[in-house]
Amino acid sequence: MEPVDTLISARWVLPVEPDGRVLEDHAVAIRNGRIVAVLPSADAHVRYAPQESIQRPSHVLMPGLVNAHTHAAMVLLRGRAENLRLGPWLRDGVWPLERRWVDPEYVRDGTELAIAELVRGGVTCFADMHLWPEVVARTAAEVHMRASVGLVVTEAATGWAATADEYIDRGMRLRDEYRGDPLVSTHFAPHAPYSVSDATLARVRRLADELDLPVALHVHETAWEIEQSEQKFGRRPLARLASLGLASPQLVAIHMTQLEAQDLDTLAGSGASVVHCPESNLKLGAGVCPLPSLLGRGVRVALGTDGAASNNDLDILGEARTAGLLASGISATPGSLIASDLLRMATLEGARTLGLGETTGSLVAGKWADLCCIDLQQPRTWPVNDVHAAVIYGASSSQVTDTWVAGRRLMADRALVYLDEAAVLERAESWRRRFENSRVEAASDD
Amino acid sequence: MEPVDTLISARWVLPVEPDGRVLEDHAVAIRNGRIVAVLPSADAHVRYAPQESIQRPSHVLMPGLVNAHTHAAMVLLRGRAENLRLGPWLRDGVWPLERRWVDPEYVRDGTELAIAELVRGGVTCFADMHLWPEVVARTAAEVHMRASVGLVVTEAATGWAATADEYIDRGMRLRDEYRGDPLVSTHFAPHAPYSVSDATLARVRRLADELDLPVALHVHETAWEIEQSEQKFGRRPLARLASLGLASPQLVAIHMTQLEAQDLDTLAGSGASVVHCPESNLKLGAGVCPLPSLLGRGVRVALGTDGAASNNDLDILGEARTAGLLASGISATPGSLIASDLLRMATLEGARTLGLGETTGSLVAGKWADLCCIDLQQPRTWPVNDVHAAVIYGASSSQVTDTWVAGRRLMADRALVYLDEAAVLERAESWRRRFENSRVEAASDD
Numbered sequence: 001m002e003p004v005d006t007l008i009s010a011r012w013v014l015p016v017e018p019d020g021r022v023l024e025d026h027a028v029a030i031r032n033g034r035i036v037a038v039l040p041s042a043d044a045h046v047r048y049a050p051q052e053s054i055q056r057p058s059h060v061l062m063p064g065l066v067n068a069h070t071h072a073a074m075v076l077l078r079g080r081a082e083n084l085r086l087g088p089w090l091r092d093g094v095w096p097l098e099r100r101w102v103d104p105e106y107v108r109d110g111t112e113l114a115i116a117e118l119v120r121g122g123v124t125c126f127a128d129m130h131l132w133p134e135v136v137a138r139t140a141a142e143v144h145m146r147a148s149v150g151l152v153v154t155e156a157a158t159g160w161a162a163t164a165d166e167y168i169d170r171g172m173r174l175r176d177e178y179r180g181d182p183l184v185s186t187h188f189a190p191h192a193p194y195s196v197s198d199a200t201l202a203r204v205r206r207l208a209d210e211l212d213l214p215v216a217l218h219v220h221e222t223a224w225e226i227e228q229s230e231q232k233f234g235r236r237p238l239a240r241l242a243s244l245g246l247a248s249p250q251l252v253a254i255h256m257t258q259l260e261a262q263d264l265d266t267l268a269g270s271g272a273s274v275v276h277c278p279e280s281n282l283k284l285g286a287g288v289c290p291l292p293s294l295l296g297r298g299v300r301v302a303l304g305t306d307g308a309a310s311n312n313d314l315d316i317l318g319e320a321r322t323a324g325l326l327a328s329g330i331s332a333t334p335g336s337l338i339a340s341d342l343l344r345m346a347t348l349e350g351a352r353t354l355g356l357g358e359t360t361g362s363l364v365a366g367k368w369a370d371l372c373c374i375d376l377q378q379p380r381t382w383p384v385n386d387v388h389a390a391v392i393y394g395a396s397s398s399q400v401t402d403t404w405v406a407g408r409r410l411m412a413d414r415a416l417v418y419l420d421e422a423a424v425l426e427r428a429e430s431w432r433r434r435f436e437n438s439r440v441e442a443a444s445d446d
Numbered sequence: 447m448e449p450v451d452t453l454i455s456a457r458w459v460l461p462v463e464p465d466g467r468v469l470e471d472h473a474v475a476i477r478n479g480r481i482v483a484v485l486p487s488a489d490a491h492v493r494y495a496p497q498e499s500i501q502r503p504s505h506v507l508m509p510g511l512v513n514a515h516t517h518a519a520m521v522l523l524r525g526r527a528e529n530l531r532l533g534p535w536l537r538d539g540v541w542p543l544e545r546r547w548v549d550p551e552y553v554r555d556g557t558e559l560a561i562a563e564l565v566r567g568g569v570t571c572f573a574d575m576h577l578w579p580e581v582v583a584r585t586a587a588e589v590h591m592r593a594s595v596g597l598v599v600t601e602a603a604t605g606w607a608a609t610a611d612e613y614i615d616r617g618m619r620l621r622d623e624y625r626g627d628p629l630v631s632t633h634f635a636p637h638a639p640y641s642v643s644d645a646t647l648a649r650v651r652r653l654a655d656e657l658d659l660p661v662a663l664h665v666h667e668t669a670w671e672i673e674q675s676e677q678k679f680g681r682r683p684l685a686r687l688a689s690l691g692l693a694s695p696q697l698v699a700i701h702m703t704q705l706e707a708q709d710l711d712t713l714a715g716s717g718a719s720v721v722h723c724p725e726s727n728l729k730l731g732a733g734v735c736p737l738p739s740l741l742g743r744g745v746r747v748a749l750g751t752d753g754a755a756s757n758n759d760l761d762i763l764g765e766a767r768t769a770g771l772l773a774s775g776i777s778a779t780p781g782s783l784i785a786s787d788l789l790r791m792a793t794l795e796g797a798r799t800l801g802l803g804e805t806t807g808s809l810v811a812g813k814w815a816d817l818c819c820i821d822l823q824q825p826r827t828w829p830v831n832d833v834h835a836a837v838i839y840g841a842s843s844s845q846v847t848d849t850w851v852a853g854r855r856l857m858a859d860r861a862l863v864y865l866d867e868a869a870v871l872e873r874a875e876s877w878r879r880r881f882e883n884s885r886v887e888a889a890s891d892d
Contacts, residue, residue, distance in 0.1 A: 079832030083781035282775025329728025386525030432829035
């Protein structure tokens with residue numbers, strides 16, 4: 001018998017690779033944080049001597065979910081700027097609060113709360129874009145969470161950096177610090193075409209080429225952004241990025257609610273990826289990314305929740321459902337995008353988008369054991385006539401029972417292992433009280 | 447001190463009437479199944495001597511949700527007919543299975559499973575449309591659930607009735623049996639304009655007038671339905687219903703994804719209600735009901751999940767979120783429909799649509815104590831910067847901790863009181879095995 005650290009047996013295993021496969025009564029064997037094998041449970045119990053054996057008789061075992069775009073610490077602002085379009089939401093709702101409050105303590109407390117929610121929802125990797133990315137990286141590493149931390153770049157001075165060059169320099173130091181880290185990777189995260197200059201984008205592109213890092217930015221989020229770019233630069237934002245050499249397989253175009261034929265050509269021709277954030281796009285009235293058009297052209301699409309201030313949760317399972325409903329109902333027809341496609345987008349395509357497709361995102365021997373387990377024996381997902389449909393269209397993220405990152409269990413039987421959840425919630429509440437008191441003070445000043 | 451049966455104190459109380467109100471640290475006092483008062487907790491503990499006192503310090507207490515359109519027993523078929531448009535979904539997916547399997551045992555087992563899910567999701571009243579409505583009524587009454595049971599009418603012969611007149615006659619007997627029942631009410635449920643004749647609709651209308659019952663039917667669910675009606679009857683389905691005298695405050699038009707100016711005029715002019723089922727409509731590629739247009743004309747709109755075979759859950763909280771996202775993103779603009787509007791649609795408007803607006807749907811003294819409690823102190827809804835947004839855009843239905851119908855607690859601290867959940871799930875699984883075996887047999891016959 002071959003020794004392994006952990007053997008998890010489940011009623012159903014969805015490996016994502018091969019695509020759409022449902023394995024019944026299978027097990028995943030884990031050693032040194034990596035998947036050793038995916039095989040029938042009966043065989044596994046003969047072949048492996050595990051230190052820890054976990055039975056999940058009414059559960060799906062599958063790759064952990066990948067949230068390919070969020071602003072984790074914004075969970076502290078959820079509900080603070082309701083009922084606004086993106087423009088006023090940023091200008092009047094979010095930015096004034098962020099200018100006043102965002103500091104390393106805020107980012108740490110917010111990121112911890114976000115990770116608690118993510119792990120509870122089966123997410124094993126998130127791509128972040130927020131000030132103080134070194135705090136995001138440290139917080140994720142401390143609680144053994146996988147993160148692709150965005151090296152934020154903008155022209156606007158903030159508490160973190162005064163100039164675009166300072167953003168980039170601080171980002172480069174962070175990248176060097178986590179180079180080769182098993183959990184934390186980095187990518188460039190210029191904010192958006194409308195907030196970053198040509199010169200800065202060109203510098204980001206040179207560094208990204210040199211260091212082989214993804215470049216993720218908000219692109220074509222709203223019609224306003226297109227108009228502004230056409231007026232100022234004489235072309236659409238994506239065309240401007242292409243002219244600066246940024247349309248490449250490293251490009252991660254977040255949102256893309258505005259798509260014309262030329263944009264599709266650029267994305268398809270360059271091998272760029274798109275991150276679809278349907279709930280935030282709908283809630284902010286930004287538009288709908290035409291998912292079936294992108295997939296029809298072979299463009300890789302991953303899923304993101306965006307920040308919780310425009311969602312208002314970080315639930316990738318729910319985001320996949322919304323993406324599927326929208327694709328069936330609006331952009332295309334039922335059957336053009338099936339539940340297993342949505343699961344692949346929520347896992348493997350997310351990993352690939354972040355440059356992590358060789359190491360996570362599917363249950364393949366040699367990859368990190370980034371997994372989650374979902375109990376389907378609940379009234380809302382029972383009986384299971386179709387496993388993929390039960391996961392995508394039925395399951396609530398609260399049915400996730402266990403989450404592993406690199407073989408380490410971050411949630412065991414619905415209890416978080418590395419986060420003191422009560423303390424995390426209490427710190428979030430203290431931030432709410434601070435916001436509230438300052439609003440009351442501001443009102444009494446008037 | 448005045449004796450009451452139950453006193454529930456919560457961090458937040460959302461009474462729905464007055465509209466949009468948030469009451470902090472309030473309590474609801476209950477006697478003989480009815481709400482006695484909604485008042486500050488501090489006052490309540492001085493004024494009332496409750497037999498049972500329940501503290502919910504991090505929870506919202508609000509009216510139970512109303513699922514204004516479902517086919518409860520269809521939960522057994524969830525996942526059985528994926529990736530199809532409405533037409534083939536019915537013809538090739540659902541109807542063959544229903545013809546073979548639907549009998550009183552199927553309806554009882556399916557309805558019990560549905561009620562388990564509904565109660566877990568905070569729903570205290572559902573409007574049903576399914577064969578064997580007497581089984582639905584009996585099942586709901588046995589587990590103390592509120593239901594408005596549809597008296598199904600169609601021209602198609604089934605195991606339950608052979609002719610439209612037999613449907614109506616059986617329905618009338620059921621209506622008489624439950625007349626005055628505190629939990630079970632009835633409404634006419636002709637299937638759809640395309641499956642019920644003019645003569646039958648006219649008879650339904652005469653009886654509905656006489657007995658003052660709502661008439662709920664699928665109307666304008668798809669573009670196909672409009673075309674078929676124009677070809678066969680020379681007019682749109684809603685216009686045909688109007689010509690038969692059915693456009694009245696009793697009309698409950700389910701779906702309404704196809705709306706022209708004349709349809710809006712008919713709905714607004716007649717005082718009819720619409721039940722919006724966005725997830726089913728999207729999943730079946732049926733279209734999107736233009737909610738803001740309806741609300742702009744003062745048409746009452748309630749929310750329904752439709753059956754779980756096209757959803758795939760019975761989660762009204764999730765349905766309200768989808769309705770809100772769609773309204774912000776597609777039909778209108780952010781802010782045209784705010785979270786408290788969605789909560790009212792998911793509660794009081796549902797009750798009003800079913801003719802129950804005077805007795806349930808809001809926290810008003812004298813109404814039945816139909817309530818639910820949602821724990822917001824969870825990572826996905828914390829901190830609470832906006833209570834309505836936390837409930838509609840953040841909370842998962844699994845955060846519902848308690849559900850009361852007419853003052854009786856059907857779920858206490860997340861445990862169902864009147865249903866043996868393990869047995870309900872096991873019976874559902876045995877139906878799945880029967881479907882599966884018959885599919886295997888059918889395949890081996892080929």
